[in-house]
Amino acid sequence: MLTKQWFLTEGVSWVVKLVYQSPELEKVVADLVNSVNAVGEYEGIKQGFKAAQDLVRPAEEVPGYDSGAQDALDAAIKAFDELQISVLGKVADLVDKPLPVIQQRSKLPIVEEDDDITPV
Secondary structure: OHHHHHHHHHHHHHHHHHHHHOHHHHHHHHHHHHHHHHHHHHHHHHHHHHHOOOOOOOHHHOOOOOOOHHHHHHHHHHHHHOOOOHHHHHHHOOOOOOHHHHHHHHOOOOOOOOOOOOOO
16 A cells, blocks of 8 residues: 555656656657757748749858758657657566665666666
């Protein structure tokens, strides 16, 4: 009973915090935001040049012009859809451990230095 109580009062919060702070989630969200911004800037530049009758220079020479922005956004969306949060597996490994072990583990970093995760 204590294990369930701890899990419901503190454990869920711990897992959500781990997911929120996970390098995998941080990277895909950053890539998604950057890609959305790039597509917006690209589309604005493209529409501006369509509206202009007298082009002073080619659109490709305008700062911020990025014809590959849509491809980057598509890749970022795909990465977000396929996101795997590695810390959830580490938490799941604790399922058969006694409550004191789980509580102790929740106070330590779940990602160790030797884990194969690229920080962003």
